[in-house]
Amino acid sequence: GNSVTQMEGPVTLSEEAFLTINCTYTATGYPSLFWYVQYPGEGLQLLLKATKADDKGSNKGFEATYRKETTSFHLEKGSVQVSDSAVYFCALRKETSGSRLTFGEGTQLTVNP
Amino acid sequence: DGGITQSPKYLFRKEGQNVTLSCEQNLNHDAMYWYRQDPGQGLRLIYYSQIVNDFQKGDIAEGYSVSREKKESFPLTVTSAQKNPTAFYLCASSGDRAFNQPQHFGDGTRLSIL
Numbered sequence: 001g002n003s004v005t006q007m008e009g010p011v012t013l014s015e016e017a018f019l020t021i022n023c024t025y026t027a028t029g030y031p032s033l034f035w036y037v038q039y040p041g042e043g044l045q046l047l048l049k050a051t052k053a054d055d056k057g058s059n060k061g062f063e064a065t066y067r068k069e070t071t072s073f074h075l076e077k078g079s080v081q082v083s084d085s086a087v088y089f090c091a092l093r094k095e096t097s098g099s100r101l102t103f104g105e106g107t108q109l110t111v112n113p
Numbered sequence: 114d115g116g117i118t119q120s121p122k123y124l125f126r127k128e129g130q131n132v133t134l135s136c137e138q139n140l141n142h143d144a145m146y147w148y149r150q151d152p153g154q155g156l157r158l159i160y161y162s163q164i165v166n167d168f169q170k171g172d173i174a175e176g177y178s179v180s181r182e183k184k185e186s187f188p189l190t191v192t193s194a195q196k197n198p199t200a201f202y203l204c205a206s207s208g209d210r211a212f213n214q215p216q217h218f219g220d221g222t223r224l225s226i227l
Contacts, residue, residue, distance in 0.1 A: 034215055043117075043203050043218035044156075089155065099144045099163060099207050100171075101216055105155040 002027040004090050006104035013080055013111050021075040021107045023064075023090035031092040033057075033066055033073040034101070038087045047075075047088070080111045115140045119204050119219035125227050126191065126198060134189045134222045136204035143208070145187035146216065149173060150201040159202075162187055191224065199226050 007022040025031065032051045036044040048057030053068035064075045073090060090104040117138045126132045138145065144163045148156040158171030162181040176195025181187055187206075191198045201223050205216040 036218075041221075043119075043220045044205075045218070046215045049215055099146075099214075099216075100158065100161065101146075103155040106153075 002031070002092060002094060002102045004092055004102055004104035006088075006090050006107050008107070010108035010110060013109070015082055015111055015113050016079045017111075019075070019077040019080045019084075019109070021088055021090075021109070023073045023075065023104060025071050025073065025090075025092050027071075027092055027094055027102075029094060030068070031094045033064070034091045034093070035062070035064055035073070035075050036089040036091060036103075038089065038106070040086070044089060080109075082111050082113050085109055085111045117204055117206055117217055117219035119202075119222050121222060122220070124222055124224045126224060127227050129193045131190055131192050132224070134191070134202055134204075134224070136187045136189065136219060138185055138187075138206045138217075140206055140208065140217060141184070142206035142217070143184070144206060145181070146205040146207075147171075147177075147179065147187070147189045148203045148205065150203060150221075156203065159189065198224055200224060 003026045005024050034049045035047040037047045038044045048059040050057040050066035056065045062077045064073050087106045087108050089106045091101045093101050120135045146161040147159040157173050159177050160179040162168035165184050178190045203221045204219045207214050207216045
């Protein structure tokens with residue numbers, strides 16, 4: 001079946017540090033891939049998405065590239081801010097699974113000033 | 114603004130009691146979903162509905178029930194059969210069945226046992 005594996009957290013960085021959160025997936029075919037962010041006490045917000053191999057999703061300084069050869073969708077940001085502190089979820093959606101999303105377990109990011 | 118509204122934000126349940134969580138959307142989305150989130154864990158799908166008057170079980174449907182009588186509403190009932198209901202519940206919707214469309218989430222309801 002489909003699955004998503006994220007790097008274990010929590011991740012703690014200093015402001016302006018470089019961020020990478022790893023995400024790999026297992027699925028046949030060509031799923032769509034998403035990154036969501038959850039701020040404390042809130043629901044999830046879509047951060048970025050990619051729908052085919054080699055697509056790069058980007059938003060608010062975050063980027064992720066859909067790598068079919070390594071089945072990965074790693075999230076990166078060149079310079080994090082305290083306001084980026086949140087939980088980040090990687091997710092996939094396949095055309096054959098209807099509208100269902102499969103989520104990773106989430107990675108807690110804390111950015112210190 | 115269009116969005117998803119979940120209510121209440123906090124809910125307390127007594128032993129043996131059923132409680133209903135509300136989810137309303139004004140995005141004109143066909144599909145709606147309920148997820149459960151436990152501390153330090155990802156989201157697990159409880160139920161979902163792709164069209165009015167139809168819904169399917171997700172991965173952890175036992176002890177829960179739903180209805181989809183209107184396009185904009187998808188209430189979740191946590192029944193007394195759910196022995197460990199304490200969790201954060203998230204409702205979501207998506208615009209169509211295209212697999213590259215994202216889901217939009219509400220702000221969640223936190224359910225606790227008294």
